[in-house]
Amino acid sequence: MKLERLGSQHAEPYxxxxxxxxxxxxEAFGSSYQEEKDKTIEDFENRIQSKNVFTIGAFEGENLIGIVNLVTETKLKLKHRASIFAMYVQEDYxxxxxxxxxxxxxISLAKTQSxxxxxxxTVVTGNMAAKGLYTSLGFVxxxxxxxxxxIGNTYYDEEHMVLFI
Incomplete structure (x- = not known):
């Protein structure tokens, strides 16, 4: 497995x-399939290339098997913060x-950002595997x-977590 920062050439697999x-x-994402299914490749390309979004992909051979986004804040009073979004690993991995x-x-990438x-x-409270991972990395x-x-008639609670670096 190799990790790589995604670029415009990865828009389709992303x-x-x-x-x-x-x-x-x-239940793990604020966006829905219905909202994103009709977005164009250019929409995904723009998301990947946004200057304050770092999209990291995990590859097994040529197959993209996992993703995570690190988003840095751009407003002056919030520039000391970053957020993790869209963390996902395919079931088989x-x-x-x-x-x-x-x-x-x-986390390493965030540490290199001035x-x-x-x-x-944020993590859905019932996602024990993800919560365990985040806690083991120092998030509280x-x-x-x-x-x-x-989603439909079902509600999901979320926990907010932070890692001070």
Missing amino acids: RRIRLEALQKNP RGSGTGRKLMEEA GIEQIYL VYGEDKRALK
């Missing part, structure tokens, strides 16, 4: 894995260390958002 993530684990490697790479002092993320819970997401 789109494919992003839509898979939204279909297979809708979960438990293999891929998620840990993606997160470690995102002024970043803390990294934020600082709050809970009750009924943060609603």
